[in-house]
Amino acid sequence: MAMRLDADTGDLLRELAPQVLGVLARRSGDFAAAEDAVQEALLAAAQHWPEEGRPDNPRGWLLQVASRRLINQVRSEQARRRRENTAALLEPEPAEVEGGDDTLLLLFLCCHPDLTSASAIALTLRAVGGLTTAEIASAFLVPETTVAQRISRAKSRIQSSGAIFSMPTRQEWEPRLQSVLRVLYLIFNEGYARSGGQGVYRAELSAEAIRLARMLHALLPADSEIAGLLALMLLTDARRPARTGPDGELVPLSTQRRDLWNRAQISEGVRLITAALAADAIGEYQAQAAIAALHDDAPDASETDWPQILHWYGELEQLTGNPVVTLNRAVALAMVDGPVAGLTLLDSVEERLPDHYRLDAVRAHLHEMAGDKPLALQHFRAAAARTTSAAEQQYLLTQAARLGREVG
Amino acid sequence: MTTFLLLKHYSGDGAPMPEWTPEEITAHIRFQHELVRELAEAGELVRADGLAGPEGAKVVRFGGPDAPPVVTDGPFPEAKEFLAGYYMIDVETAERAYEIAATVSSAPGPDGAPIYERIEVREIMGAPDTDS
Numbered sequence: 001m002a003m004r005l006d007a008d009t010g011d012l013l014r015e016l017a018p019q020v021l022g023v024l025a026r027r028s029g030d031f032a033a034a035e036d037a038v039q040e041a042l043l044a045a046a047q048h049w050p051e052e053g054r055p056d057n058p059r060g061w062l063l064q065v066a067s068r069r070l071i072n073q074v075r076s077e078q079a080r081r082r083r084e085n086t087a088a089l090l091e092p093e094p095a096e097v098e099g100g101d102d103t104l105l106l107l108f109l110c111c112h113p114d115l116t117s118a119s120a121i122a123l124t125l126r127a128v129g130g131l132t133t134a135e136i137a138s139a140f141l142v143p144e145t146t147v148a149q150r151i152s153r154a155k156s157r158i159q160s161s162g163a164i165f166s167m168p169t170r171q172e173w174e175p176r177l178q179s180v181l182r183v184l185y186l187i188f189n190e191g192y193a194r195s196g197g198q199g200v201y202r203a204e205l206s207a208e209a210i211r212l213a214r215m216l217h218a219l220l221p222a223d224s225e226i227a228g229l230l231a232l233m234l235l236t237d238a239r240r241p242a243r244t245g246p247d248g249e250l251v252p253l254s255t256q257r258r259d260l261w262n263r264a265q266i267s268e269g270v271r272l273i274t275a276a277l278a279a280d281a282i283g284e285y286q287a288q289a290a291i292a293a294l295h296d297d298a299p300d301a302s303e304t305d306w307p308q309i310l311h312w313y314g315e316l317e318q319l320t321g322n323p324v325v326t327l328n329r330a331v332a333l334a335m336v337d338g339p340v341a342g343l344t345l346l347d348s349v350e351e352r353l354p355d356h357y358r359l360d361a362v363r364a365h366l367h368e369m370a371g372d373k374p375l376a377l378q379h380f381r382a383a384a385a386r387t388t389s390a391a392e393q394q395y396l397l398t399q400a401a402r403l404g405r406e407v408g
Numbered sequence: 409m410t411t412f413l414l415l416k417h418y419s420g421d422g423a424p425m426p427e428w429t430p431e432e433i434t435a436h437i438r439f440q441h442e443l444v445r446e447l448a449e450a451g452e453l454v455r456a457d458g459l460a461g462p463e464g465a466k467v468v469r470f471g472g473p474d475a476p477p478v479v480t481d482g483p484f485p486e487a488k489e490f491l492a493g494y495y496m497i498d499v500e501t502a503e504r505a506y507e508i509a510a511t512v513s514s515a516p517g518p519d520g521a522p523i524y525e526r527i528e529v530r531e532i533m534g535a536p537d538t539d540s
Contacts, residue, residue, distance in 0.1 A: 116500055141455070142498050247438045355464075381426050388460040390533040394437050401430045 005046055012058060013042055014211075017130030020062045022102020024070060025165050031109065032155035033073055034066070035127050041066035042130060103128065104219050105165055107212070108176055110154075111183040114161045119154035120183045121190075122147050129208050139205050140190070180216070181229050181285065184209050188233050192240065206237055217272075224276035228286030231276065234269035235292035238262040250395045254301040266296045287316040306335035323352040327362050339370035357386035361396060368403070377403040411454065413494070415487060418462075460531040468509035468527045477510030484528060496532070505529055 005013070017038060024034040041062045055061040110124040122140075125131045133151070137144040168176040191205025213230040220226055242256035251257075273289040291312045298304040313329035316322075326349040334342025343366050346359065353359045364379035377400055384396035418424070425433065440456075447453035462484075469478045495512060499505050509527040517523035 118498070118500065140498075146498065247434060248441060249434065249437070384426065385461045385463050388464070388531050388533055390458045393458075393461075393533070394433065397425060397428075397433050398430045400426055401428055401433055404427065405429060 005050060009049060009054060012054075013045055013062075014130030016059050016062055017042060018103040018106050018128045020059065020066055021127055022106060023063060024066055025106075026102070027067075028070055028074075029165075030070075031165055032152075032159060033070055035123075035151075035155065037066040037070040037073065038062070039126060039132070040069045043132065046132075101219050103215060105167060107180050107216060108168055109158060109163060109165060111176075111180040112158055112161065112163050113175060113179040114163070115154050115157055116150075117183070117186055119150045119157065120179075121187055122150040123154040124183055124212070125187065125205075125208065126151060129212060131208070177223070177225075181225060184213050184216070185229060185233075185285070187212070188237075192236060206233070206240075209233060210237065222279075224279045224281055225283040225285050227272050227276040228283060228289045231269040231273035232285050232289035232292055234265045234272070235289060235296050238265035238269065238296060244391075248391065249398070250391045252395075253295060258299065261296065266293075269293060270297065282315060282319070284316060284319045287312050287319060291316070304335070306332055310336050323349045324356075324358065327353070327358055330362055331365065334366050334369060339366040342366045343370070355386060357383045357388075357392075357396075360386065364396075364399065373403050373407050377407055415491070417487070458533040460533055464531060466506065466529045468506050468513060468529055469524050470510045470514035470522050472522075477506045477513075479506050485526070490526075490528075502529075502531075 020041070021034055021038040024038060025031045028034050044065050045058075045062060049055070106128050107124070110127050111120050115123070122136055125136050126133065133147050134144050137147045140147070188206050188209035191203055191207070191209065210230070210233050213226070213233055217223075217226050217230045238261050239253075239256060241262065242258065242260040243251060245251050269289065270293050273286065273293050276286050277290065291309055294305050294309050294312070310329065310332040313325060313332050317325045317329055326345065330342040330345040330349075333345055343363065346363060346366070350359065360379045360383035364376045364383060367373075367379060368376035380396050380400035380403060384393050384400060387393045387396060425436070428436070444453065444456050447456075465481075465484065467480050467482055467484065469480075471478045495508070497505060497508055499508070506529065509529050513525045513527050514522040515525060
């Protein structure tokens, strides 16, 4: 739809989508049907507005069209049930909602922890992001029917789990919010990590994740993990222009052209994470954002504040217990105390990361730092054979080739 | 239109890629990117992917009713006699991929008995981890 609409109208539609859906879901008490109806209204807008012009009240237009679709749907459902001679359809009771923002309710519902990541991502992008099924399919390189199926499975899962269109209770709040943050982070990563690859809408996924995180931050400005996540996205995305070379090859942080980094995004990210860290409750997104900010702050790779980065990887390790974080801490430790210290730390995590290519990749780097080129070469080759990313493989093979020439 | 599957093999003339120079690797990869772009522009491309290395490849067979899939590191037969078709799936875990492979392997043959077909499971190369 975005292709036929001017950018402003596309943005407006996507901004209005969750608002209209919120009203309709509350009014009808049927989230699944309301979501279908809003999707149809968005497609209708994309079809009619370019020819007939944008209506004076776009929100009212969408709401009216979506309501009509929903009513038709309910009617045909009733007719079907009458034909089947079953009990008359009860008028749906509107769900109880005391204030609260519909967009927030939608995020909580679409990122419900009972859903698989793939389902939650697809549903969030459509119901909250206002993307079409076709756009989501194009971004994830899967058939449109697969996305449609993920969305409908997500909805029935929501229905059967008894999740309702209302704010989580105080008790549920933390895990439910974590689930929302995770889904937004996955959407961001999908767009960021694969930028330059196939898929027309791929790069836009990062922008969409930033938009949703921004929206969430505006709704809950006091939550420092939300601010941390938004900061992390901005600080990471700022490096996108320098992250790949002309042939799509990965450029490591240490050799990226820093003049290509997006200064405005870095300033905003640094401001956000500084404010978040001043509040209490450190979380993993804040720790990651702090690390990203330290990298982005260095005018040159050699001026990177590695002791601070080492400190934050320590925090992150404690918060997550994730052995992959230990790999990163080993790199920071090597930069502070030398490669031998880093390699010793790697030995301690080996058992928890069997066959993980990044263990070989980090070992390769540290052995090269320590001056042991033959060993570095061996580990670069092992990492290249095991990675499941084409861009990463190219990078690792090139490093191995460079060393191979030097070793002879 | 007729759809074809073109299978790339590791075997080619000359030394294996890990022994090439950095420039040779870059030129090879540029060639692949350009070919994908040309085919897409010609309206002839459906999809192109690299496969993760054979180190992670598995062979899966139906384990029998109510039994888990039998997952092994081989044997990997010659492609020409072996390849009959493919499923491309997008799932949450490798275990789910093995489960589906076992179902494919359970397809019935003579007398309706499962033929325990060997299914080679290879991961399609995806995105790199986010840098840090």
